[in-house]
Amino acid sequence: MSELKNTSPTSPPAKRSAKASRQNDPCSVARALNDVGDWWSLLIVRQAMYGTRRYGDFQKQLGIAKNILCDRLTRLVNNEVLKKVDIGEHGQRFEYRLTEKGKDLFPVLVALRQWGDKWNREDGDAPVRLVDRRLGLPVQRIQVLDEEGQPLTVSDVLSFNLPEIVAE
Amino acid sequence: MSELKNTSPTSPPAKRSAKASRQNDPCSVARALNDVGDWWSLLIVRQAMYGTRRYGDFQKQLGIAKNILCDRLTRLVNNEVLKKVDIGEHGQRFEYRLTEKGKDLFPVLVALRQWGDKWNREDGDAPVRLVDRRLGLPVQRIQVLDEEGQPLTVSDVLSFNLPEIVAE
DNA sequence: TTGGATTGGTTGCTTTTTGCAACCTTTGTT
DNA sequence: AACAAAGGTTGCAAAAAGCAACCAATCCAA
Incomplete structure (x- = not known):
């Protein structure tokens, strides 16, 4: 009943952009980036990992334009990173929740966070420490x-200085 | 995640481009994305890890527009992910090489690749197996x-379904 | 040493994508 | 019933991306 009725007719002229053209890229990095390779998508996923589920909360917390948020949420749902759940009591009211696929982006986000903490630390800032619940110790x-x-x-794995040994 | 609170409008009444305005975002994920958070930047880094160093090779291998490539290479150099080295014999001829900071993106790329392999595998495709040189076995x-x-x-670390318990 | 190909760009122009504000329809509240 | 909030959609202006043409230096081969 709570269908995404407006996906086809109302979405903008549905172009074949660069993003669409990478859909079938043989490289899984490219295909991963096709799903979450833009600025907002990954921040939305990050925010979802913090517990945000509602459209309005994403909008306020991220300061993203509403139409772009709409577009990204729809895309993330289509890519099965999020699922849209109708939680309305007497009608529709939606929540966007991480799917298993979405939750599985956790290592990507942690890797990015640690990289940012290591190389782009703001002067006074202590890095945010991710602490696991069981032990209460940093990951x-x-x-x-x-x-x-x-x-x-x-260098132990790829040929970054041995161009003749190309992995793909 | 102490920045839950202050991630309110991440972009203040933005005067500058979105990218510039995230430079000082308190979240290191956002700052990381500021360096490499667009489609092409990460693919350029991936390519560099495969051994590509020359402007023309990046252009051919990625099929990227030359002006965009120029822009991204310059930005990656400014962000110290790549360094531009003059290897000319009697003049200039350049190479773009990964810095330590750039090489340190390896876990990010591997995490993305494994995610793509797990969730977006093309039907016939076997995933690219990253094999370390010493043992010759997959990572x-x-x-x-x-x-x-x-x-x-x-769920063991972040509060994705327990919004009230916010990790510090 | 000359002339053509290659490298590493830049410039203009067109198409897409973003950001912003206004508006609109369905819930939920009183 | 009246009004506010949630969850969008629409139209427009600005920014970014893509494309092709052009260009100056460098290298290469005869």
């Missing part, structure tokens, strides 16, 4: 690990 | 770990 630094659990750098 | 799935090494989900 570990996120890393790429080999089979034996040793941390790996890009 | 582990990237995860957020607690102090004891146990994997954590977003």
